[in-house]
Amino acid sequence: MxxxxxxxxxxxxxxxxxxxxxxxxxxxxxxxxxxxxxxxxxxxDQPLTVRRCRQTNRDYLLCDYNRDGDSHRSPWSNTFDPPLDDGAGGVGGVGEGGVSEGAGEGAVPSERVRAMEIRANEAFDIYRELYYEGGVSSVYFWNLDDGFAGVVLLKKSSPSGGATQGIWDSIHVFEAIERGRTTHYKLTSTVILSLSDSTAGPDAVDLSGNMTRQVEQELPVETDDSHVANVGRLVEDMELKMRNLLQEVYFGKAKDVVGDLRSLGSLSEGARDREAQREIIGSMGERRGGGW
Structure with missing residues (x-):
C-alpha cells in the first residue's frame, strides 16, 4: 500500500x-x-482575527492573503504591522517605487488595484453595517497577469459575557479575469459558524462547522467601479444562499435530532396517540378483508 x-x-x-x-x-x-x-x-480557512490599525485606529481582519510572516497589511493604511524589513519582496515582483505587487510576502496592489480596494472597503463597510449591524469587514486586492483577485472578509461575534456565544466568519475569495468589455468572475465562499451556550452538563449546546460554495459568472464592465459593484452583488447573493442553507443544515437538523431524542408531549399522551393509530390501521385492514 x-x-x-x-x-x-x-x-x-x-x-x-x-x-x-x-x-x-x-x-x-x-x-x-x-x-x-x-x-x-x-x-x-481559520476563524478570522481582529487587529487595530495603528495609523487609522480602525479594526481590520487578518488572513493569509494580507500576511507576510508575522506581519499583516491594513486595508485602511496599506502598511504592514509590524513593519517589514527593507527590501521585502512579493511573488509579483517589485514595481514602481519599490512596491511589490501581487499576492504574497510584502505584496501590495498596484495603484489602479489599490484604488479599487479602497472603494471596495468603503462599500463593504456599509454592507456590513446594513446586514450585520456591527462586526468588522476587510477587503484585500492583488494583481494577476490577466486581471486581479481579492478576498472579502466579514466577521460578527455576539457580545461577550452573555449566556450564549456566536461567531460568524465569511471568507469570499475571487478572481476577476478581464476580457475587454466583460470580466469572468470566479468566487469561492466559505462561512465558518460557531454557536454555543454557557450551560454545563448534558443540556449544553455547541454547534460548529463550515460550508464552502463556488460560483462563476461573466459580467459586463464599463469602469473600475463596475468591478466593485459586480463583486458586491456576487458576495451578497452568495451570502444569502449560504445563510439559508446553514439555517436548514444547522437549525433544521438540530431540531430533528432533539425531536427524536425527547418528545414534547407526556408519556400518557404518546400512548393514547399510538393506540389510536393502531385502531385506525386495524379498522382499515378489516375493511380491506371484507371487500371494501
Missing part, C-alpha cells in the same frame, strides 16, 4: 476534528510537520 501524502493526511484529519478549534489543531499540525506550514496556512 502506497504511503499517503502528509499534506492530504493533514487536511483529512482537520475535516474530522471540531471546526470550532481549527486554529489550535492547525498549530499542532504545524508543530508536528513544520515543512507543511505554508501549504496548510494557504489551504485551511
Amino acid at each position: 502506497a504511503s499517503m501524502d502528509p499534506f492530504d493526511s493533514a487536511l483529512d484529519l482537520l475535516r474530522r476534528l471540531n471546526p470550532k478549534h481549527t486554529t489550535s489543531h492547525l498549530d499542532s499540525l504545524i508543530a508536528l510537520a513544520p515543512d507543511l506550514t505554508e501549504d496548510l496556512l494557504s489551504s485551511v
